Amino acid sequence: MNLFLTVLDYAGTFVFAISGATVGVRHRLDLFGVLVLSFAAAVSGGIIRDVLIGATPPSALVGWHYVGITCLAGLLTFFRCEDIERLRNPVQLFDAVGLALFAVTGASKALAFGLGPVSATLLGMLSGIGGGIVRDILVAQTPVVLRSELYAVAALAGASVIVIGKQFSLPELPVLVVSTSLCFGLRFMAIRYGWRLPIAAGRDDQ
Amino acid sequence: MNLFLTVLDYAGTFVFAISGATVGVRHRLDLFGVLVLSFAAAVSGGIIRDVLIGATPPSALVGWHYVGITCLAGLLTFFRCEDIERLRNPVQLFDAVGLALFAVTGASKALAFGLGPVSATLLGMLSGIGGGIVRDILVAQTPVVLRSELYAVAALAGASVIVIGKQFSLPELPVLVVSTSLCFGLRFMAIRYGWRLPIAAGRDDQ
Amino acid sequence: MNLFLTVLDYAGTFVFAISGATVGVRHRLDLFGVLVLSFAAAVSGGIIRDVLIGATPPSALVGWHYVGITCLAGLLTFFRCEDIERLRNPVQLFDAVGLALFAVTGASKALAFGLGPVSATLLGMLSGIGGGIVRDILVAQTPVVLRSELYAVAALAGASVIVIGKQFSLPELPVLVVSTSLCFGLRFMAIRYGWRLPIAAGRDDQ
Numbered sequence: 001m002n003l004f005l006t007v008l009d010y011a012g013t014f015v016f017a018i019s020g021a022t023v024g025v026r027h028r029l030d031l032f033g034v035l036v037l038s039f040a041a042a043v044s045g046g047i048i049r050d051v052l053i054g055a056t057p058p059s060a061l062v063g064w065h066y067v068g069i070t071c072l073a074g075l076l077t078f079f080r081c082e083d084i085e086r087l088r089n090p091v092q093l094f095d096a097v098g099l100a101l102f103a104v105t106g107a108s109k110a111l112a113f114g115l116g117p118v119s120a121t122l123l124g125m126l127s128g129i130g131g132g133i134v135r136d137i138l139v140a141q142t143p144v145v146l147r148s149e150l151y152a153v154a155a156l157a158g159a160s161v162i163v164i165g166k167q168f169s170l171p172e173l174p175v176l177v178v179s180t181s182l183c184f185g186l187r188f189m190a191i192r193y194g195w196r197l198p199i200a201a202g203r204d205d206q
Numbered sequence: 207m208n209l210f211l212t213v214l215d216y217a218g219t220f221v222f223a224i225s226g227a228t229v230g231v232r233h234r235l236d237l238f239g240v241l242v243l244s245f246a247a248a249v250s251g252g253i254i255r256d257v258l259i260g261a262t263p264p265s266a267l268v269g270w271h272y273v274g275i276t277c278l279a280g281l282l283t284f285f286r287c288e289d290i291e292r293l294r295n296p297v298q299l300f301d302a303v304g305l306a307l308f309a310v311t312g313a314s315k316a317l318a319f320g321l322g323p324v325s326a327t328l329l330g331m332l333s334g335i336g337g338g339i340v341r342d343i344l345v346a347q348t349p350v351v352l353r354s355e356l357y358a359v360a361a362l363a364g365a366s367v368i369v370i371g372k373q374f375s376l377p378e379l380p381v382l383v384v385s386t387s388l389c390f391g392l393r394f395m396a397i398r399y400g401w402r403l404p405i406a407a408g409r410d411d412q
Numbered sequence: 413m414n415l416f417l418t419v420l421d422y423a424g425t426f427v428f429a430i431s432g433a434t435v436g437v438r439h440r441l442d443l444f445g446v447l448v449l450s451f452a453a454a455v456s457g458g459i460i461r462d463v464l465i466g467a468t469p470p471s472a473l474v475g476w477h478y479v480g481i482t483c484l485a486g487l488l489t490f491f492r493c494e495d496i497e498r499l500r501n502p503v504q505l506f507d508a509v510g511l512a513l514f515a516v517t518g519a520s521k522a523l524a525f526g527l528g529p530v531s532a533t534l535l536g537m538l539s540g541i542g543g544g545i546v547r548d549i550l551v552a553q554t555p556v557v558l559r560s561e562l563y564a565v566a567a568l569a570g571a572s573v574i575v576i577g578k579q580f581s582l583p584e585l586p587v588l589v590v591s592t593s594l595c596f597g598l599r600f601m602a603i604r605y606g607w608r609l610p611i612a613a614g615r616d617d618q
Contacts, residue, residue, distance in 0.1 A: 024558070030609035032565050033558040047464070052253070054262035056466030057531060064530045078612050118270045119263060133344075138545075140554045142346045146230070146239040153238050197236035200284050258459070260468030324476045325469060339550075348552045352436070352445040359444050403442035406490050 004176075009046075012101030013066055017042040017073035019094040020135045024074075027139045031078055038074035040138060042066065042098075045130030049106050049123050053113045092191050095132060095144075099155055100183035103128030104176060107159035117163045124159025125152060128183070150190035150197065158183025210382075215252075218307030219272055223248040223279035225300040226341045230280075233345045237284055244280035246344060248272065248304075251336030255312050255329050259319045298397050301338060301350075305361055306389035309334030310382060313365035323369045330365025331358060334389070356396035356403065364389025416588075421458075424513030425478055429454040429485035431506040432547045436486075439551045443490055450486035452550060454478065454510075457542030461518050461535050465525045504603050507544060507556075511567055512595035515540030516588060519571035529575045536571025537564060540595070562602035562609065570595025 020041025024034035043060035050058035060066045106127020110120035129145045129152050136143040145151045158179045165175030189195060226247025230240035249266035256264035266272045312333020316326035335351045335358050342349040351357045364385045371381030395401060432453025436446035455472035462470035472478045518539020522532035541557045541564050548555040557563045570591045577587030601607060 025612045027554070027558075028611055029558050030611050032562075032609050034612070036558060036564055051257055051463055052263055052267060054260075054466075057464055057527060061464060061531045061534055062528065067530060067534065115263060116268065118273060119267045122267055122273065137343060137346075137549060138555060138558060140346060140549075140552060142233070143344060146233075146235050146242060146344060150238075152242055197238050199234050199236050200231045200240070257463055258469055258473060260466075321469060322474065324479060325473045328473055328479065343549060343552075346552060348439070349550060352439075352441050352448060352550060356444075358448055403444050405440050405442055406437045406446070 004173075008101050008176075008180075009105050010065070010069055012098045012105065013042045013060075013069050014073050015094045016045075016098035016102065016131050017070040018077050019098060020070075020131070021074040021077035022094070023135055023139060025077060034078050035071055035074040037135060037138060038077070039067065039070040041131045041135035042070045042073070043131070044134035045102050045106065045127040045132075048130045049109065049127045052123060052126075053110060053115060055113065093188075096154075096184050096187040096191065098131070099128045099151070099187060100158055100180045102131065103155040103158040103183050104162055104179045107162040107179075111163065111166050117167060120166075121156065121159045121163050124162060125155040128152075128155035128158070150186050150195055153197070154183045154186035154190070157186055210379075214307050214382075214386075215311050216271070216275055218304045218311065219248045219266075219275050220279050221300040222251075222304035222308065222337050223276040224283050225304060226276075226337070227280040227283035228300070229341055229345060231283060240284050241277055241280040243341060243344060244283070245273065245276040247337045247341035248276045248279070249337070250340035251308050251312065251333040251338075254336045255315065255333045258329060258332075259316060259321060261319065299394075302360075302390050302393040302397065304337070305334045305357070305393060306364055306386045308337065309361040309364040309389050310368055310385050313368040313385075317369065317372050323373060326372075327362065327365045327369045330368060331361040334358075334361035334364070356392050356401055359403070360389045360392040360396070363392055416585075420513050420588075420592075421517050422477070422481055424510045424517065425454045425472075425481050426485050427506040428457075428510035428514065428543050429482040430489050431510060432482075432543070433486040433489035434506070435547055435551060437489060446490050447483055447486040449547060449550060450489070451479065451482040453543045453547035454482045454485070455543070456546035457514050457518065457539040457544075460542045461521065461539045464535060464538075465522060465527060467525065505600075508566075508596050508599040508603065510543070511540045511563070511599060512570055512592045514543065515567040515570040515595050516574055516591050519574040519591075523575065523578050529579060532578075533568065533571045533575050536574060537567040540564075540567035540570070562598050562607055565609070566595045566598040566602070569598055 017038040021034050021038040023041070024037035029037060043058075043066055046060050047058040050056065050060075103124045107120050107124025109127075110123040115123065129143075132145055132151075133143040161179035161182055162175060164170075165172070165179070223244040227240050227244040229247070230243035235243060249264075249272055252266050253264040256262065256266075309330045313326050313330025315333075316329040321329065335349075338351055338357075339349040367385035367388055368381060370376075371378070371385070429450040433446050433450040435453070436449035441449060455470075455478055458472050459470040462468065462472075515536045519532050519536025521539075522535040527535065541555075544557055544563075545555040573591035573594055574587060576582075577584070577591070
């Protein structure tokens, strides 16, 4: 189980790093700036989670695994950016995968550290959206999490399923599959069909 | 006394959440984005303070109180934003109340954790201004704390009174009243009469 | 040796505070905003490092030394900004000195707390660039670290020399001199001659 969580975590790191690198290339950062943005997008959510639960130094800074994975993703994106751009909306797609993987592993880690259900759900959501928030702030944009279709809601849904599964002691693998699929599915459908939450009514006429 | 501090803390959370939600509605975020901004504006200052004094997990993430309070404030602002907008400069007013309450409770908590007077004053100020900084950064604006009339100065003044009161073992309730009033009063008068600190002289002709 | 590190740390704090204050004056912040930006630019890197290695409360918040040094630098810049502006590119120059000093002391502190070579190198780099990142985010700009000539690379190089020196138990003073000179030299030459890393090829025609 731990091995499976680790593999999921590395996969999420890789896809979030590609999402960060793609934003970096689009903003015409240089090679190292792209690598920094890969790293920041991939590990910020987990670092924020680890700092908040008191698990210092954060796992993303221990050893060379995360640095290696994000550098690989960053270099791949940097030198093959046209291939990656050619995919439809690659930033959003990779972002949705990373969001689902990180929300789920984040909530699991918070539960493993003994936090209660509300905290674990929030920390799962934060693990998922933290990297995207830091990535967008670093290029001076309002984070996509605050603007786009069902972004944080999807992370919250995925994290909730993990926490509910733990509360009722449901078998772990199905819970992982359902939570990840729910989060990715919600976000993907929202991108595909433009599902969005309402905006405050009284301001529409501005 | 602890009960009183808790009530003050909840009240500050509520008004800061309204301030965050109002900014979110003004920037036309969707419902969940408004709730995220409510939460971020209300608890970021306290979370930063707790992380810096090593009190993890931060109290704002434990239990459902803060989530519930900020969601309530966010929903109220979202569905009644015209009523709230009709008040004169509501963001600034709620912001001033939250600033005073958070600077005071933040300095008190830092003292309770055994920090020295300089640290406690700084952490009180940071508790007060942290939420507003995070709120403004999330919508890609220079934080109001760096631009506006006596903002951080007011938080610093409120936190200083708490620390001085503790140093001289003055009775707690009057110290609380004086510090909160001083911070709110300074900020309110600064908004009302445009009190501001000087800007560097040599740059005026630009 | 510890005394020497402390002196270096105070010197780095002073020059980073001047860098922060200069940005604040340029953005026409008021006196207190300039002081806040001095403090944020000077201590954010160290505070982030201390939080990540679990050394709370961060040393920059304990005692009055850092507050005093950054206030002095901020006041000097505020009232003498024309003199400071008259120096050629003062922000960049002070920034390069602070970058070198902080990357080196940051990596040393991380090693002293028992972190491994990869983590210590990353934390050294982060100590160097963290203040500049926070400074630029606070005035709503993309951080210079992501755009400019060999910025984070220089910090990484300086931190690497410290870590390599420790691994091979080389004498401390020469290692300190070499690492600081390498970081400052790289950054200075990059500013002087416009050395930069490549930008992703396929995007040049946009």
